[in-house]
Amino acid sequence: MTLPSTACADVADTAPLPATVLRQFDVAGPRYTSYPTADRFVEAFGADDYASALRARRDAGASAPPLSLYVHIPFCESLCYYCACNKVVTRHPERAVQYLAYLERETRLQAAQLGRRATVSQLHLGGGTPTFLSDAQLAGLLAMLRESFDLAAGGEQSIEIDPRTVNAERLSNLAALGFNRLSFGVQDFDADVQKAVHRIQPAHQVFGLMADARVLGFESINVDLIYGLPRQNDASFARTMDQVCELRPDRIALYAYAHLPERFKPQRRIAAEELPDAETRVRMLSSAIATLTAAGYVYIGMDHFALPGDPLAVAKRQGRLQRDFQGYSTQPEGDLVALGVSAIGRVGATYSQNAKTVDTYYDLLDQGRLPVVRGIALSRDDALRRAVIMALMCKGRVGFDAMGEAHRIDFRHYFAAEFAALGPLAAQGMVRLTDHDIEVTAQGWFVVRAIAMVFDRYCRDNRTRFSRVV
Numbered sequence: 001m002t003l004p005s006t007a008c009a010d011v012a013d014t015a016p017l018p019a020t021v022l023r024q025f026d027v028a029g030p031r032y033t034s035y036p037t038a039d040r041f042v043e044a045f046g047a048d049d050y051a052s053a054l055r056a057r058r059d060a061g062a063s064a065p066p067l068s069l070y071v072h073i074p075f076c077e078s079l080c081y082y083c084a085c086n087k088v089v090t091r092h093p094e095r096a097v098q099y100l101a102y103l104e105r106e107t108r109l110q111a112a113q114l115g116r117r118a119t120v121s122q123l124h125l126g127g128g129t130p131t132f133l134s135d136a137q138l139a140g141l142l143a144m145l146r147e148s149f150d151l152a153a154g155g156e157q158s159i160e161i162d163p164r165t166v167n168a169e170r171l172s173n174l175a176a177l178g179f180n181r182l183s184f185g186v187q188d189f190d191a192d193v194q195k196a197v198h199r200i201q202p203a204h205q206v207f208g209l210m211a212d213a214r215v216l217g218f219e220s221i222n223v224d225l226i227y228g229l230p231r232q233n234d235a236s237f238a239r240t241m242d243q244v245c246e247l248r249p250d251r252i253a254l255y256a257y258a259h260l261p262e263r264f265k266p267q268r269r270i271a272a273e274e275l276p277d278a279e280t281r282v283r284m285l286s287s288a289i290a291t292l293t294a295a296g297y298v299y300i301g302m303d304h305f306a307l308p309g310d311p312l313a314v315a316k317r318q319g320r321l322q323r324d325f326q327g328y329s330t331q332p333e334g335d336l337v338a339l340g341v342s343a344i345g346r347v348g349a350t351y352s353q354n355a356k357t358v359d360t361y362y363d364l365l366d367q368g369r370l371p372v373v374r375g376i377a378l379s380r381d382d383a384l385r386r387a388v389i390m391a392l393m394c395k396g397r398v399g400f401d402a403m404g405e406a407h408r409i410d411f412r413h414y415f416a417a418e419f420a421a422l423g424p425l426a427a428q429g430m431v432r433l434t435d436h437d438i439e440v441t442a443q444g445w446f447v448v449r450a451i452a453m454v455f456d457r458y459c460r461d462n463r464t465r466f467s468r469v470v
């Protein structure tokens with residue numbers, strides 16, 4: 001198979017974009033873990049619509065696409081001030097007992113619609129803090145899931161780790177439960193920044209856990225970082241990036257902090273005057289990209305880096321990347337059944353989201369109902385734009401003929417306005433427009449979200465709701 005040049009391009013070979021260019025793209029935008037994005041979900045889409053989508057999957061039998069499971073554990077022991085996640089901060093571990101009982105009810109309801117023991121190729125536990133659960137509770141959760149689903153041998157089993165909640169013994173127990181991928185929430189190694197965001201976790205603790213995880217043979221270890229946090233500056237973040245390179249995780253997710261205190265209450269505890277200004281943020285990003293690429297990391301696409309031998313980097317070289325709610329993925333495009341409070345699933349041409357509060361989630365399950373409270377059934381235009389946006393973000397290329405045939409449109413005619421909007425990006429060297437395709441250039445990968453946004457019918461009026469593009 002001949003792959004488009006940009007799908008094969010290793011961006012590590014390319015000079016990262018200078019801060020002056022990145023600055024031009026520093027506007028708010030979605031992360032496109034879904035399209036349409038979650039702010040477009042409507043309450044008119046409910047549990048019955050979701051149940052229909054599950055039954056359609058059941059009726060598709062062997063031709064149904066691969067299935068992933070996401071389980072949301074909302075509890076955290078302490079509050080990080082930058083947090084925009086759906087979580088419940090509590091010092092009462094017993095709250096998990098009740099939650100797990102409700103998760104079991106939801107799992108049974110969903111599995112009943114699916115109609116048979118579906119094979120799951122990818123399982124992800126996210127939060128909140130999944131390791132809020134004890135090892136025994138995690139073992140019970142896995143056993144409960146196995147009663148309704150077959151977890152495929154050799155499939156991906158990943159879990160988000162708050163380094164403050166685990167030790168070598170717990171990591172060993174996670175390995176014994178079949179978890180083969182870990183994601184450590186690090187954010188920043190600087191003690192002053194950690195204090196400002198109320199998340200104290202000394203670097204030596206993370207280095208120790210990484211060493212333990214390596215000995216235990218976890219296949220791929222990710223580290224999450226955030227730039228734009230209070231008290232970060234060029235020098236402090238450069239030190240953090242040097243430490244990250246020394247830590248050498250297989251994957252790195254480098255997110256921009258979006259300060260939206262009117263939407264996310266914990267962020268009101270962050271002193272706005274301690275936030276780095278826009279120029280500093282962009283400089284930090286630019287130099288972080290330079291540091292990581294110089295250290296041998298491949299820039300995968302929005303926010304994500306991986307070592308060249310990591311499956312994510314291999315998938316990028318081979319044009320097989322996908323995008324899901326966890327970011328980039330190597331799994332073939334498929335359905336995602338999501339379990340737990342606020343969890344978002346994708347089944348067929350629908351997205352659905354569970355109740356956002358634990359109380360409503362419990363209430364709906366007490367009534368014997370699936371706890372879906374909103375979602376969306378994709379229109380033909382949504383499905384087409386989703387395909388275009390995902391192709392740009394994952395493959396760096398959209399071919400007009402193939403996309404036009406698949407969606408029965410004349411691509412250039414349908415997207416005439418978008419072609420006009422791509423003009424300035426082409427002039428800046430971020431995309432190449434030919435008679436038969438759009439290609440993201442090697443430099444364009446650094447601002448691929450801005451390129452994708454051109455095809456987003458909804459985002460124009462909503463930009464302030466999203467994080468910055470770079």
Ligand code: SF4
Pocket residue numbers: 075076078079080082083084085086087127128129162
């Ligand atoms: S950032 Fe993670 S650990 Fe911190 S409060 Fe939010 S969900 Fe909990």
